[in-house]
Amino acid sequence: xxxxxxxxxxxxxxxxxxxxxxQCFMIGNKSVxxxxxxxxxxxxxxxxxxxxxxxFIGAPLRYLGSAVGKAVVxxxxxxxxxxxxxGRVGAGIxxxxxxxxxxxxxxxxxxxxISPVRYLVMPRFLASTIMLPILVIFSNFIAILGALVVSVFxxxxxxxxxxxxxxxxxxxxxxxxxxLKASVFGAIIGLVGCHEGFQTSGGARGVGISTTLxxxxxxxxxxxxxxxxxxxxxxx
Amino acid sequence: xxxxIRFENVHKAFNGKDVLQGVSLEVAKNESIVIIGQSGCxxxxxxxxxxxxxxxxxxxxxxxxxxxxxxNFNELTEVRKNIGMLFQSAALLDSLTVGENVGLALKxxxxxxxxxxxxxxxxxxxxxxxxGTEQKYPAELSGGMxxxxxxxxxxxxGPAILLYDEPTTGLDPITADRxxxxxxxxHLKLHVTSVTVTHDMTSAYKVGERIVMLYNGRVEFEGTPDxxxxxxxxxxxxxxxxxxxxxxxxx
Numbered sequence: 001x002x003x004x005x006x007x008x009x010x011x012x013x014x015x016x017x018x019x020x021x022x023q024c025f026m027i028g029n030k031s032v033x034x035x036x037x038x039x040x041x042x043x044x045x046x047x048x049x050x051x052x053x054x055x056f057i058g059a060p061l062r063y064l065g066s067a068v069g070k071a072v073v074x075x076x077x078x079x080x081x082x083x084x085x086x087g088r089v090g091a092g093i094x095x096x097x098x099x100x101x102x103x104x105x106x107x108x109x110x111x112x113x114i115s116p117v118r119y120l121v122m123p124r125f126l127a128s129t130i131m132l133p134i135l136v137i138f139s140n141f142i143a144i145l146g147a148l149v150v151s152v153f154x155x156x157x158x159x160x161x162x163x164x165x166x167x168x169x170x171x172x173x174x175x176x177x178x179x180l181k182a183s184v185f186g187a188i189i190g191l192v193g194c195h196e197g198f199q200t201s202g203g204a205r206g207v208g209i210s211t212t213l214x215x216x217x218x219x220x221x222x223x224x225x226x227x228x229x230x231x232x233x234x235x236x
Numbered sequence: 237x238x239x240x241i242r243f244e245n246v247h248k249a250f251n252g253k254d255v256l257q258g259v260s261l262e263v264a265k266n267e268s269i270v271i272i273g274q275s276g277c278x279x280x281x282x283x284x285x286x287x288x289x290x291x292x293x294x295x296x297x298x299x300x301x302x303x304x305x306x307x308n309f310n311e312l313t314e315v316r317k318n319i320g321m322l323f324q325s326a327a328l329l330d331s332l333t334v335g336e337n338v339g340l341a342l343k344x345x346x347x348x349x350x351x352x353x354x355x356x357x358x359x360x361x362x363x364x365x366x367x368g369t370e371q372k373y374p375a376e377l378s379g380g381m382x383x384x385x386x387x388x389x390x391x392x393x394g395p396a397i398l399l400y401d402e403p404t405t406g407l408d409p410i411t412a413d414r415x416x417x418x419x420x421x422x423h424l425k426l427h428v429t430s431v432t433v434t435h436d437m438t439s440a441y442k443v444g445e446r447i448v449m450l451y452n453g454r455v456e457f458e459g460t461p462d463x464x465x466x467x468x469x470x471x472x473x474x475x476x477x478x479x480x481x482x483x484x485x486x487x
Contacts, residue, residue, distance in 0.1 A: 015347070100329075107289050108327035112341040112393075113316040115309065119344065 002121060002195050009115065009122040016123055023127035027089050027190075031135055038084050039139040042076050043068070043146025051155040061157050065165020068147045070174065074234065077139040078178045079226055082185035085132060086218035090193040093124055094214035097197025098207040106198070116198075125190040132186030133179040140178070177233040184229060185222045192218045239298070240265040240397065240429045241286055246295035248281055255281050256292070257453030268423050268430040270444030272437070272475065274484055277450045279433040280324065280401050286431065287319045287399065288312050299397070317345055320390030320428075324402040326382040328374040328389070334361070335370030338388045346393060360388040364418055380411035387418060391426065398422065400432040404439045416442045437476050441465070449475065451484065 013020065050067045054060070097120060100106050109116045144166060151162045196214040200206045241263040248256040255278040263269050271279050284290040285297050288304045296303050299315055307315065328337045338360055339353040348356070361367055364384040374382055383403060390398060400419060404412035416439050423430050423443075434440050440447055441461040449457040449464075449472055457464070457472045467473060474482030 103325055104323045104327035105329050107284070108321070108323055108329070108389075109340075110289055111287050111316055111319070111321040111323075112345065112389075113313040114341065114344045115313070 002117070002198070003125075003191055005117045006122045006125045006191070006194075009118040010126075012118050012122065013126070016118065019119065019123040020126055023123045024131050026092075027085070027124070027127045028131035028134060031085055031088060031131075032138065034084055034088060035081055035135050035139050036142055038080060039077065039142035040146040042080050042139075043072060043143030043148075044150045046071055046076060046143070047147035047150040047155065051151070061155065062161050063165055063168075064151055064155065064157060065147075065162040065167075066169035067165075068151075069144060069166035070169045072143045072147070073140055073170070073178050074174045074181075075178075075226075075230075077143055078136050078181040078185060079222065081136050081139045082132060082182065082189065082222045083219055085128075085135065085186075086189045086222060087215055089128060090189040090214045090218045091211045093190065093193030094196040094200075094210045095207055097194055098200030098210040101198060101200045102203055102206060121191075121194040121198075124194055125187065128186040128190030128193075129183050130186070132189070133182040136178060136182040140175075174234075177229070180233070181226060181229050184225050188221045188225065189218050192221065238265050239263065240267070240300060241431065242296075242298040243282070243285070244296045244298070246282075246285060246292045246297060248278070248285070248290065248292050254453055256285075258295070259450070259453070259455060261448060261455055261458075263429060263431060266427055266429055267445055268419075268432070268443060269446045269448055270432045270434060270440040271448050271450060272435060272440050273450035274475065275435060278453060279435075279450055282450065283321075283399050283401055283431060283433045286397070287316050287321060313345075317341070317393055318395050319397045319399060320393065320395035321399040322383065322386045322390045322401060322403055324405060326374075326379075326386035328382055328385055330374045332373075333370060334366070334372050334374070334377070334385050337374070337385060338370075338392050340389065341393050356392060357388075360392050361385075363391070363422070364388045365414075380407050380415070383407065383415055384418065387415075387422070391422060394426070395428065397429045397431070398426075400430065400434075402434055402436075403432060404434060404436045409438075412436065412439060413442075415439075419443045437478075 046068050050064055054064060106116045109119055148159055148162050151157050152159050193214045196210040200210040239262040243259050243261040246256050246259045259282060271282060273279050281290055285292060286299060291305060296305055304315055335357050339357045342348045342353045342356055357370060361369060364387050366381060366384050403415050403419060420443055432443055444461055447459060447461060447464045448455055451471050457467060457469050464472060464476065471483050474484050
């Protein structure tokens, strides 16, 4: 229901541009340090683990870049970035709107004839849907960089070999699939955070419950939708 | 009586508990009425029915002859533009400055250009004695200042009806009296219809032309401040004298 209401208010995008840009900054720019850290280590560990398995099955290490690149672009970067952003942004949205609910700030907006969905939900929903794919592009780049460092310094393959492997497996459709996933995950994070915030009642305890629920529900929905999208997009 | 606001047999319950049990009440145009009653008796709930922040289970609420209970969101938005509300906690948006709070409806609903908004914000803040506080954030203000900013925000669009939810609660007696003076001044200067909810009898006598007492979800008493002071109704007497013994029991 909240989704349809948010979409209905897309007609107000031109006059809500300032609010949307603010939210893009809050959701996007402020998540960059976190995405940077997790992406380095996601890339690093995926490179190390893949090398370990290659050794176990006797596969040549020249394909290490292919395996890591594919895994990062279609799965690891979108899902792990989304889970981290759900923790930071989804919880933040639920806590902020939940506090606004219990302190009558949302009532105040309504009393002034301002739609809380237009003023609060639509900008957050749109910003998280737009910004997560952008964060995922950044995450892809950093994760592959992390994997490259581990591959060169600890697995001892040359950077040309690793990058050739990445290039070999790279496909634009995989990249677009990962971006689509990220958009859906962003929409889930924004919408669930807003929904839980709006449902808050009962003071500080209620805000705590909404915040926890926002993260838990978003995380579960991200993993379920990841499976569904993967089944639809990446057919064998 | 030329009714500006009319409640007709309004019922409201929360989680199975009846809060309003058939409230019928009229408020005349340009009148200042005060609704009193014990904490939790449904005063604020009644007030929030006027701008449809809360919808009744049954009954109707008419504002300027239009039933707000059957309106869609767009129709309600038009009605709400004509009603200003001061919330119990002031309910200022804490991510916005004082100036942005006061000018919020001017920007988002009336789409006024920035220079016009600035003039109106300065004028309304000056009316409540807070000139020059535009750049402060709500967290930097005292409770009394927040209420006054809330008041400036409530009157920013020039509404014909003003709703005050516990305007003096939590304030020291001097600040509370300043808020009372502001309410009276605004009523006289802006010729608005005022509905004030309070359990502060000093405030009720001062700002109300008529006092209405809610008890057991219904209107128990209506009268002028003098009639209230001299009422023989036991419920009213217990409440205005602040006695623990009497027909009113703890909620």
